[in-house]
Amino acid sequence: MNPLNHVAIIMDGNGRWGLKYKKSRNAGHKAGLISVEKIIKESIKRNIKFLTLYAFSTENWKRPKKEINYLFNLLENFLAKKLNKLNNQNIKLNILGTKNFSKKLNFLLKTAEKKTLNNTGLQINLALNYGSKTEIIDAFKKINKNKKKITEKNLITYLHTKDMPDPELLIRTGNTKRLSNFLLWQLAYAEIFFVKKLWPDFNEADYLKVIKEFQSIKRNFGNI
Numbered sequence: 001m002n003p004l005n006h007v008a009i010i011m012d013g014n015g016r017w018g019l020k021y022k023k024s025r026n027a028g029h030k031a032g033l034i035s036v037e038k039i040i041k042e043s044i045k046r047n048i049k050f051l052t053l054y055a056f057s058t059e060n061w062k063r064p065k066k067e068i069n070y071l072f073n074l075l076e077n078f079l080a081k082k083l084n085k086l087n088n089q090n091i092k093l094n095i096l097g098t099k100n101f102s103k104k105l106n107f108l109l110k111t112a113e114k115k116t117l118n119n120t121g122l123q124i125n126l127a128l129n130y131g132s133k134t135e136i137i138d139a140f141k142k143i144n145k146n147k148k149k150i151t152e153k154n155l156i157t158y159l160h161t162k163d164m165p166d167p168e169l170l171i172r173t174g175n176t177k178r179l180s181n182f183l184l185w186q187l188a189y190a191e192i193f194f195v196k197k198l199w200p201d202f203n204e205a206d207y208l209k210v211i212k213e214f215q216s217i218k219r220n221f222g223n224i
């Protein structure tokens with residue numbers, strides 16, 4: 001059976017779901033949060049060590065202010081309400097990306113990271129204001145600044161994902177087949193699953209189906 005330590009997810013389709021069922025994109029984000037909770041629970045059950053969720057990309061700033069504010073409010077409320085529960089579940093929360101949000105959200109994110117720092121269960125990496133190209137360029141700049149040799153080993157120590165294995169599995173919901181500037185370096189050998197369902201419709205059974213299929217793949221890593 002293929003080891004599965006790290007699952008990465010592009011949670012796509014909230015906006016379309018919201019428009020389809022509630023005539024509002026934001027309602028889709030709200031519903032998407034319920035899927036997030038389902039997938040966290042199932043990841044713990046499956047003993048997955050790292051779950052990386054693409055919640056807001058550097059390109060998402062192009063969206064209408066109203067939608068951006070709604071998303072950040074949702075996140076603030078989620079952290080305010082659920083941080084203790086996450087902590088009690090031994091979850092470690094880690095932010096991938098640059099924290100340049102409102103003072104309040106920056107504070108909540110830092111507090112959440114600090115509070116859960118020593119937890120040893122599932123690590124949730126929330127990719128927020130994250131862009132993979134910027135991450136890679138910044139890593140090269142740091143190599144240069146520290147006068148290190150450009151090697152794979154040195155480069156990965158400057159990525160946001162240092163100290164964790166690369167994802168073995170990437171899931172993208174929403175019937176779209178692209179990577180959208182997500183973990184371009186780290187996904188070099190990931191198995192990629194594009195799922196037709198919109199993120200708010202994605203549930204534990206869909207997740208398990210993907211995991212089962214992943215387990216059945218013969219992973220060669222260039223070998224035969």
Ligand code: FPP
Pocket residue numbers: 011012013014015016017029030032033036054055056057060071074075078126174199
């Ligand atoms: C992509 O769907 C989704 C996002 C940009 C935001 C993801 C947010 C959530 C799942 C809920 C909030 C999560 C947390 C952790 C607070 P889209 O809006 O691009 O969908 P579309 O392709 O249908 O427009």
